[in-house]
Amino acid sequence: MSRTQNSKLKTQNSAIVEVRGLKKYFPVFSGLFTQRVVGWVKAVDDVSFSIRRGETLGLVGESGCGKTTTGRCILQLERVTEGEILFEGQDLTRLGDAELRLLRRHMQIVFQDPYSSLNPRMTIGQIIGEPIWVHRLLRDRGECRDRVEELLTLVGLNPLMAQRYPHELSGGQRQRVGIARALALEARFVVCDEPVSALDVSIQAQIINLLEELQGRFSLTYLFIAHDLSVVRHISDRIVVMYLGRVAEIADRVELYESPLHPYTQALLSAVPVPDPAVEAQRERVVLKGEVPSPMNPPSGCVFHPRCPIAVEECGQIVPQLREIRPDHWVACSRV
Amino acid sequence: MARETAIATKSFSGFSFLKGWAGVALHFTRRRPLGAAGALIIVIMLLAATLARLISPYDPLTTDYAAMLQAPSAAHWFGTDSFGRDVLSRIIYGARTALWVGFSSSFVGATLGAIIGVASAYFGGKVDLIVQRFMDLLLSFPLIVLALVVVAVLGTGTVNVILAIMVPMVPRCALVVRSSGLSLRQTPFIDAARALGFGHARIIFRHMLPNVMAPFLIMLTAFLGQAILLEASLSFLGLGVAEPTPAWGLMLKGAAVEFAETAPWMAVYPGLAISLSVFAFNLFGDSLRDALDPKLRVS
Amino acid sequence: MRQYILKRVLLMIPTLLGVAVLVFFLLRVLPGDIVELKYAGTGTYAPKQAIERERAQLGLDKPLWQQFLSWIWGIVRFDFGQSMWTGRPITHEIAIRLELSVELALMATLVAVLISIPLGTLAALRQDSWVDYFVRVFSIAGLAIPSFWLGILMILVFIIYFRWLPPLTFTSFWVNPKANLMQLVWPALAVGYRYSAVATRMTRSAVLEVLREDYIRTARAKGLWEKVILVRHALKNALLPVITVIGLEFAFLVGGLVVTEQVFNLNGIGKLFVEAISQRDYTMVQSLVLLTSFVFIFVNFVVDLINAWLDPRIRYQ
Amino acid sequence: AAEKETPRSGGELVFAVGGTPPSLDGHRETTFAMLHPVAPHYSTLLRFDPQGYPKIVGDVAESWTASKDGRTYTFKIRRGIKFHDGSELTAKDVKATYDKIIFPPEGVASARQGSYAVVESIETPDIYTVVFHLKQPSASFVANLASPWNFVYKAEILAKDPRWYEKNVMGSGPFIFVEHVSGSHWIGKKNPDYYMKGRPYLDGYRAIFIRDTAPRVAAVRSGQALIEFRGFNPAAQEDIVKTLGNKAVVQESPWVCNLTVSMNTEKKPFSDPRVRRALTLAIDRWGASKALSKISLMKYVGGVFRPGSEFATPEAELTKLAGFGKNIEAARKEAKRLLKEAGVSEGFSFTLKNRNVKEPYEVTGVYLIDQWRQVGLNVNHVQQEEGPYFNDLRQGNYDAGIDFACDFMDEPDLQLQKFLSADKSPLNYGRYKDSVLDDLYDKQSRATNSKERLKLLRQFEKRVLDEQAYQFHVLWWQRIVPHWAKVKGWKVTPSHYVNQDLRDVWLAE
Amino acid sequence: MLARLCKINFVATLLEVRDLRTHFHTSQGIVRAVDGVSFDIKEGETAALVGESGCGKTMTALSVMRLVPKPQGSIVGGEIHFQGRDLLRLTEQEMREIRGAEIAMIFQEPMTSLNPVLTIGRQITETLEAHERLSRDTPEARALELLRLVGIPDANRRLSDYPHRLSGGMRQRIMIAIALSCNPKLILADEPTTALDVTIQAQILELMRELSRKFGVAMMIITHNLGVVARYADRVHVMYAGKVIESAGARDIYQNPRHPYTLGLLHSVPRLDQPRKAKLDPIEGQPPDLWNLPQGCSFSPRCKFVIERCKREVPPLRDIGAGHRSACWVAETLSQGKVSSS
């Protein structure tokens, strides 16, 4: 129900976040007296995409391809090397510490690891209540406590949990607390950095359902980072596929899964296991050769060409640009 | 009959009230008997120090030249020293000095070190580099020189000794805490705190510091034993607290060595007191380290 | 690798310079002046102009920065100057003591290694058994017994029961090994025992920790003999932190044995340190601090090299 | 009985020294740690009779005469004294030596220059005669020439480099320098050409530097050192005697050393003589003598002069001085009364600054604090290292302090100097000015009549210790030298500075 | 495929685990990590052990190897028959000879399972030496051969390399090489691909299948993801809270699950091969704590099909036909339709 309304909104509203030419290089130090920079880890290299208000944008790719870094850059937890991050039209990269701090309440993050994302020395109540208190959303202890209980109920936890410490909770419960904390400041935009990949399959579904439900209720916008393609397909409206710091493909969910264009996306999709031996037996597998290269010295030209089944010689020379092959379907491959 | 049951239920409820702490203590004792033994000695020391006035048989300062160098007897359990002062009383009061010097120097030293270490890890980059260099410098500076310099500038006396012992502890604690701080810095809940728009001070003091409690406590207990020993060594070198303050190291200094043969009790008992207390703190600290974090390394 | 070594060597310079600045100015804020101490030492009176003259002679009348620069300039040329107290060259004064101190430190370290590695390993293998408890109590006792106390007891035992005392003057090992060892063995034992405590505990915890590692489980799953697992897989990894600790202790022992040297009347660096500070022998203290800091940094560097040699993860960085 | 034995030649004497020599120049140093190992290499103009202190005898000087007006002294130099380099020692060398001491050239330090302020000039009419001209008569002049510090150096060397002797040894004494290992030991060997035939008896000697008491005592007990000349405290003596039995002998003597309490008279309430008097009255010196002598060097009750010396006040008279009486109860009562009168409240708290040395400073500090506690004063003990301690005392940054004096002989000029007005004597840490005392000092210094001098000294003592109580003595020290009986020919003196050239020392067996 | 299935029926049983119990003594009490586990593995068969985190999969495998961490954990009961011998009755020395040689194991974390200070070559050859399978000079040659076998390029150079220079996938290949080195009969692979990327996961699994076929090695793949093993396993054993609650042939279990937990597991994951569902069907609630198991069936508090009996009696693992075993009182009446309709 709410979902259809949402999708209507999506088309009308402009982007809530726009990433333009984002680059994040981590320096590699060495050298004599001074710590001279001898190289760069190109964690994110010229990435652009936008996130529309109210949608869920999925971000998939192999480990180390720069998904987390992209998310952290958007939230300014990492200073970008180059590029712009527009949040509701405002370029975050140009803001100072104090200005940023005010904006932070509108964008939040839910982490992958439910065990280390909560301060083990604080009670659940303190963890959720602290941001409310610090940002002075409520000035009264009692009100604050009520609000915490309300949030706990919202994410499906017993309000009595406020007294407990994180270690007394299971992984799924902690992830709910993490979500409640993100909601405490009434954020409009939430980066979910692999929020379910550390959880058991049976719990994953609970959290995914919760995230979807909350999105409907508070018209949230998600950047949903994951490497499990079936989960991403389930939750996302549009999907960005990254490979070695670059965007390989951007497309609508249905479009991407039904007709993936980039050879990497195709391989990725074919590698996803399906829990049915009958189906599996018939599925054709594109098993990629080789390993993911190091982002410190990525291959020249198209970063995927050493593993690409359809690569030709020129792929090693020309960096393919993101092209809109079909409406709203962007691919960075010169062979498509 | 009825009264008996009343008492029984009362004591039972009293016990259940204490259950939390008693349970922890009981568990600790069962799992780490050595640590529990250490804790017991520490508790005895603490009692001796706080109740010194009540339990010591004599005033520790009163000299009695009629009773110089007396062997242990019913009147003086541990004998008397060369001024005719009661050794037992001086040892009991000496626990005060030892604990006061030990606790305050290691607490202040470790806390300062922890704050510096955490802040250095949190800010990273240039700040970290500069702080690290400075800590390296302090570390490479000979400990004994630091102590000697402090005493030379300020003279002997309890407060100065505390300072002298404290200074070298700061970089040592900072080093250890920084390394756990560095990994803490990478943990998501610190990122979460930043994402929530908290200030630096809040993140350092409220989110990072409480989470380096384990290395902090371990350093603290390790320092405690060391501080007591250092105080004794400094006093032995004549750089510690001043006579006639009752202090163990001081009791061992000079006189005890001179009279080691004619009046061995003057040397034996304070020596035992030092060894036993340092032993206890180390024992306890070790077990605490095992209990808190087997992976943590303290050098 | 060569570049790494060069870098580390060059990085010593700023640290040593920092130490130099620190010690130089720390000494100048100490109350009491070497010249006045020299004369007032026994309560006799020295005329003012004699004191002034002496100060001028020692160069103490010049502005501080000049004194500092000329000192540093001397050091750059490996000229450490003369002791302000005895007037003899500092290199000479230190050299006599350094041999003893380094030898003692080496011997004590050897004792510590011989005690700590077998005991620590044993304790780890038999965790929470009586062997473990014994080793822990034994090693902690080493930490708890003040070394001056142990030294005094040793000397008293020698004197009272054997009517014998280790030689009081130092003979170089190369001149007379027996006399040399007779003098140094006892303090080395006393100190070595004490320092074995830290190393034993480190060995124990390192071995314990390594034994919990996944690759030990892998080794077991391969069906290796327990002995091979211990020596090849566990100890090699566990020794890394132990070496660091032992190295640091060694660095500390050179110049840090103030009390022990005093108790055994050893003519070493530690004793010289205390004397020089109480005499306000500025040039001497400065050189000594520089020396001990250098030893500390250098030993650290060597330890890092050893670790790099043992641990390929560091080696290839 | 010992004197009857015939000395035996040979052997090496090993002795312990409780410190290390700074420079080797006797003229500039003030510590026994230099004197004990170095003195055997040198001769002096005069010396104290080794067997009969305080008699003064010649060393380099064969004889001497004084003029009637007491302003000219003529010394005849012994012929045939040779420096260790073989050259002959002459009047020229003596003059050069004393010129360096009394009129040190630029850049040369002289520690005792002040003791020779009366000397106007030195002349050498011929190579075996030295003449000292004084500005005025001086009662202590000859005694000062027996100073053990005044090593006779070679004029030629001094002419080339007046500081040569700081790092080198070249004398004419009974022993020749062999080796010095810094901080470790010092070796000397017999001088076969020593002017006194048959001396020295020893083939050589070895001084071992042991700064700390415990190993020093152990060294003597184990026989690694046969003697330590400065002296041990009673406990060490007991241990040594217990270990060695009849292989040990103990020589004892009062010592020309004492501890005094000095007060900052510029500070309230110590500016009030009543308070200072109360402080001295509160000290039970006779009790202390009994108690402390068992555990420390502190022993003899005395005024400004060493008890037993020719200048000392007899006990009967001494007990009349404030704080020296035998009725301690009465004295304490009086002290309390005085304090009350001066408006010092019960429990008044002040700081006692003390040297950070165990023996006998700390012991005395503990004792004094306890004594003052008994008249209702609350004393805070601050022990400092030598440097800061002297600094504070000199700058008046203290309430009360334990001061000390140690001289090489009994001599009013030396012992009274520290009580002169602060502008006259830098050793006066009391910061007072008292022209009466200054006058008395000058008079006694010139007094050639010993009776008259004694009278002046009594007046001086009464004013310092009793009437004004500016500074007051606690106790004088005892010198106890327990040593191996086989060390012969050495007799203890009231000063550990004199009689250290080892000329007459020999080893039995 | 069918041929393979038929073949299995005639092949001898290699490993037979009966009522295995492994307990841990912890401060909370006794943790029943493995609480009566029974299953068989036939020669050459690939079995999968599936279950949520903490349900005792690793401990089951370690119990078979007799490598349960001492002294906290101990095998308190049951039998493990391997080629007719009860492993639990062997001496430590006999067991050592079996480890690595007869039964090999691959661990979950390729990053930490190799010793960082020994070369790859050394870590392979030491297994060979321990079991004295080869004469003195051949281990290197064998190591080289193994590296080529697991598809490591430039094998010669890699022999003298240290583990930290290799990527996770490479390390897992090394682990496989080590496991294969002594031609074992059985390989226990504890989540061999969980730590790896999807594309690398596929590589490793394909490799393992290929090799197991080539050498006829039986394999037990432990995983928490039902999808991962669908393609590779012949037989699947599902574990829940220390017990095997269902085991059946692979096709059977995916198409006709006979335990509510398996059913729930299959339904709670989104699937790429099916149209996207509006909402996922999670299994509500939390897995129980192993030191504090509920009465009766451990799954009963989360079960949609729960009946009164489930809360009282522990359902035994029973045969419900065609080699399909399930530990549910209502296994027979369970149908997929019921779940989707609820």
Ligand SMILES: Nc1ncnc2c1ncn2[C@@H]1O[C@H](COP(=O)(O)OP(=O)(O)OP(=O)(O)O)[C@@H](O)[C@H]1O
């Ligand atoms: N602080 C850092 N310093 C240096 N390199 C970094 C840093 N953070 C990330 N990197 C590198 O940047 C690259 C991208 O990292 P990122 O964490 O964004 O990947 P990811 O796609 O989130 O991977 P995963 O799926 O494993 O979470 C990696 O190669 C990583 O090693």
Ligand SMILES: Nc1ncnc2c1ncn2[C@@H]1O[C@H](COP(=O)(O)OP(=O)(O)OP(=O)(O)O)[C@@H](O)[C@H]1O
């Ligand atoms: N050393 C130990 N001490 C106490 N309990 C332990 C220990 N090791 C494992 N356990 C407990 O045993 C149970 C089973 O653990 P096991 O490792 O077999 O689970 P698993 O199914 O392999 O889980 P995962 O999927 O997370 O690897 C867990 O609940 C765990 O808490």
Ligand SMILES: [Mg+2]
């Ligand atoms: Mg990530």
Ligand SMILES: [Mg+2]
């Ligand atoms: Mg597992």
